[in-house]
Amino acid sequence: MKNHPQAFRVGLFVVSGLALMVMAIALVLGGQVFTPQDRVMMRFAGSVYGLQVGAPVVFRGVNIGRVVSVGLARDSHAAVVIPVMAALNQEAVSTLSGQGGAGAQALQALVAQGLSAKLSTQSLLTGLLYVDLDLRPGLAAPAPVAGGLIDIPTLPTTIQALQSQIEGIDLNAALQDLAAIAAATRQFVTDPQLKSTVANLAQLSADVRTLTQQLQSQVTPLSAAAQNTLSETQRAAQALGRAAERFAQTAQRVDAAVANDSPTLQAVQRAATELATTATSLRSTVGDNAELVHNLDRAAQDVARAARDLSQLTRLLERQPDVLLRGRAPQP
Known part of the structure; x- marks a missing residue:
C-alpha cells in the first residue's frame, strides 16, 4: 500500500514527459505531424552538404513541408544523384495548384506549371540548407512518377552553377x-x-x-x-x-x-447725270443737221469769197498802182 503513491508519481512523470516530448515534436515540426501530407521526390545532381532530415521545404518563404530522407542513387545514365524525399502539406499543395484537387493530381498540375526545387542556405554561420520551391514557367514539363512518388525537377544552386561555369573554362x-x-x-x-x-x-x-x-x-x-x-x-x-x-x-x-446711301456717292451720281445731259445737248447743237453748223458754213464761204476778192485787188494794185486814182480801166 505504501508503494502506490510513489508508483503513481513515477507514472505521472513518465506520461508528462511523453506529453512534453510530443508537444515539442509538434512545435518543432510546425504541427505537420497531424496534417495530411503528400510525399514527393527531388533528385539533386550536386552536393547537398548541409541538408538534414527535418529541414524545411519552403515556397516563397512559406513553410509547406519538411525533408524526410536523404540518400544516394544512380540515374538512367549511371550518374550519381542525391534523392531527397519530402513530405508536403496536402492543403498547401491543393491551394497552390488552383484546381481544387489533392495528392498526385495537384502535384502534377504544379509541375506542369513549372514547380521546381533548389537548395538555399538557411544561415551562413551554420551552413544549413533548406529546399526552396517556386514556380518557374521555363521548366514546365510533365511530372515523372518514380516508385509511386511525383518527381519534382531540381535546379543547381548559384554556387554550383558558377562552379560548373568555371570548370568549363x-x-x-x-x-x-x-x-x-x-x-x-x-x-x-x-x-x-x-x-x-x-x-x-x-x-x-x-x-x-x-x-x-x-x-x-x-x-x-x-x-x-x-x-x-x-x-x-x-x-x-x-x-x-x-x-x-x-x-x-x-x-x-x-x-x-462709297456706300449706296452715302451723300458723296449721291452727289457724284447727280454730277454724272448732269454731265450726260450737257453732252447730249452739245451733240444736238453741233450735229450735221444743226442750224449753227449751217450758219458757220455760210460764214466760212463768205469769208472765202472776201479773201479771193481781196487777193484779186492786191494783184491789181501790183499791176496798176494808180488804179485807185484813175479808177479801173474799162474792159475792151
Whole structure:
C-alpha cells in the first residue's frame, strides 16, 4: 500500500514527459505531424552538404513541408544523384495548384506549371540548407512518377552553377590570350607613332582651346548686334502695324464714302447725270443737221469769197498802182 503513491508519481512523470516530448515534436515540426501530407521526390545532381532530415521545404518563404530522407542513387545514365524525399502539406499543395484537387493530381498540375526545387542556405554561420520551391514557367514539363512518388525537377544552386561555369573554362587558353593581349598592349604603348599621335592630339587640343577663346571673344559683339537688329525689327514691325491701322481706318472711310446711301456717292451720281445731259445737248447743237453748223458754213464761204476778192485787188494794185486814182480801166 505504501508503494502506490510513489508508483503513481513515477507514472505521472513518465506520461508528462511523453506529453512534453510530443508537444515539442509538434512545435518543432510546425504541427505537420497531424496534417495530411503528400510525399514527393527531388533528385539533386550536386552536393547537398548541409541538408538534414527535418529541414524545411519552403515556397516563397512559406513553410509547406519538411525533408524526410536523404540518400544516394544512380540515374538512367549511371550518374550519381542525391534523392531527397519530402513530405508536403496536402492543403498547401491543393491551394497552390488552383484546381481544387489533392495528392498526385495537384502535384502534377504544379509541375506542369513549372514547380521546381533548389537548395538555399538557411544561415551562413551554420551552413544549413533548406529546399526552396517556386514556380518557374521555363521548366514546365510533365511530372515523372518514380516508385509511386511525383518527381519534382531540381535546379543547381548559384554556387554550383558558377562552379560548373568555371570548370568549363579553358584556363590555359585564357592565359595564352591574356599573354597575347599584354604583348600587343606593350607593343602599342612603345610604338613611336603613338607618341606622335599623342603630341598631335595635344596640339589639336591647344588649337581647339584657342579657337574657343576666339569664338567667345566674338560672341559678345555678335550678341549686341543681334540685339540691335532685333530692336530695329521690332520698331519696324510697330511702324508697319501703325500703318496697317491707318490703312484700315482709310479703307473704312472709303467704304463709308462709297456706300449706296452715302451723300458723296449721291452727289457724284447727280454730277454724272448732269454731265450726260450737257453732252447730249452739245451733240444736238453741233450735229450735221444743226442750224449753227449751217450758219458757220455760210460764214466760212463768205469769208472765202472776201479773201479771193481781196487777193484779186492786191494783184491789181501790183499791176496798176494808180488804179485807185484813175479808177479801173474799162474792159475792151
